[in-house]
Amino acid sequence: MRRTVGIGWLVLAIGVALGGTPAAPAQPGITLTYWQYYFESKVKTMDALIKQFETGHPGIRVVQETFPYDSYNQKVASAVPAGQGPDVVNLFYGWLPLYVGSGYLQPLPADAFPPAQIERESVPMIKAAKFHGRYWALPTAVRTLALFHNKDLFRKAGIARPPLTWDEFVADAQRLTERDARGRITVEGFGIAPSGQDHQLIREVLFRQWGAAPYSSDGRKVTYDTAAAAEALGWYTDLVTKQKVAVIDFFPGGNGYRDAFVAGKAAMIVDGSFAIGSIQNSAKFDWGVAPLPRRTAGGTPSNFGSFWVNGLTVKAKGARRDAAAAFLKFLTSPDTERLWLRQVGEIPASKALAADPKLVQDPVYGPFIASLPYAHATFFVDESAQRTVLLDAINEVVLNHKDPKAALDGAAAREQKILDDFWAKQATR
């Protein structure tokens, strides 16, 4: 203990000797705190980026702090009332309304981040970060969905290429599904995952391709209580009940569908670009990525986009705010986005980079990048509650044999109430 104190004094003395001498003008040193969840490649890349930023901005120091993914949202939320939060924070875009609504984030300064320029230069899904007519946070990278497929199983079933339409998808899934003597599925044609990415797939892809917009353009009205949307939901639940090519919770756990795919027990899954890394590391077979199928050949493509954003908290004021804005500017620059893609494997948020023919042609990233122009990011006001509503509708049909239209009407009413409650509270603020 005593020795530590001694070293502390020594370090302080050296620090004073080197930097604190009257000869050098005293730097108004600003130390910013940056928070993100722990994901090795993200943390390492961020460390490298911070070093680069600090070189270009003497006088600003950035300290990165990370937390486990599973408790990250709770950690940020509980730090807010304790006044401990960071200056720049990484948040899931779906949490933005809650954080903005509570006054934790400040709008991005319009001079450094003009909204018109943001919209001109970024992929369209970015509009989900716009709230009360202003931008509150920006992403470095974005994610979309695609169809991961096990090429070995495709070959075994005599299927030459991944499906282009949902009809082909069903036919392929039927040929890919393997059953034991009792007729029980041993390999799923489709690794179904309502609680994984499928609830997003239903909302933003199936509903739209079947001709039903899920929400009004301002995001305040639920509009999927239509016959077309019910038909789309019915098509999805039929995969379990009628086509019998998928089993919900085939492998237990939150990522069971991905585990099943990696184990070679699910021939196809719909998953996000964020899954590439773990599938690359653990899948011991020939696999590929294909764009999501469409309703008809050459029909409307659609995708679900999502992203993590960096925002400025209200803790950053005055000179701190300027420093934090400079850091955010740096994090959203094309150079950072390029490095991020190389190191982390997340696809860039900038339109220009996403149009790079070399990227679009990439066999793994290509299908994700190609879908950026038509990827919709749902404007969630209460992500976990809205997710549960759709999961319940799926279970009502699959387990309780409820009519898809009735199940969906119930879900729409419940979700509308969540939206109404949220906006009512916003109005009283």
Place this chain on the structure above:
Amino acid sequence: MAPARARPAALSLSARRALWAYTFLALPMAFYVAVRLAPAASALVISLHQWNILSPEKPWVGLANFRELRADPLFWKAAGNTLRYAAAGIPAQIGGGLGIALLLQRVRRLRDLLRALYFVPFVTPIVAASWVWQWMYSPQFGPLTRIFDALGLPAPAFLRTPGQALYAITAMVVWEFLGFQVVIFLAGLEAIPRVYYEAAAVDGAGGMGLFRHITVPLLNPTLVFSVVYGTIVYLQLFTQVLNMTFGDPGGPLGSTETVVLYVYQQGFQRFRMGQAAAATVVLFGAILAITLVQLRSLSRPVEY
């Protein structure tokens, strides 16, 4: 030890001993008040506010959170489920525990080994056990399905069926606590003096009579403890439920949702602390009331 110096004693020896005891008790008590009672009391305060954890404004809303709770079908579902867990789990656990303890008491050989084996689940980490049980219940890959197949019975879907999921989780909780109950009952049984049994046997009492008139009454304190403890465990069920239905916490259509899981979801996923605190206050009231009723109605002084 230095010899005690003679001096005028202000306090008697027993008073001084008691003073020391209270001094030592004060420390854990202060700790307990600070980390347990004070936060518990603050839940009552929070429940009367619209307390979004993120929001700087936390307006007083009176009983609005409780009214919202009353109108939320999921809360009622959670409350009903919680009672169902208790009603199914406590009798199974106590009946099973007592039965095994009585059998173990009769055997000499391997008794310690068997007791240890029954106790193993109780010291197994709950999260790990929950994940293993999920695989056991898997309709595709689980050993339970194989057993049903071998018996020629249709295999249930267990956790994927709203009607079965709750009882599937209850079975896992009973498995977890059975060994604990066995140990408690064995200790209780050992404490009953043999002479009562011998005297009764001389008077011509048979097996069932001995059990009803000697074992059960004299085991009453152990039984009361088990019922009260079990009630608290089941009313606070959380970890097993969250982990056994991880993708869709609360099970298909909320069929395994418990009050504590509801509190967690409201407070830490939706940040509605006021709503979560209101549910906590209701749960606290329910546990307190049920425990008091149980203590009153179950405890009987036994005089022989």
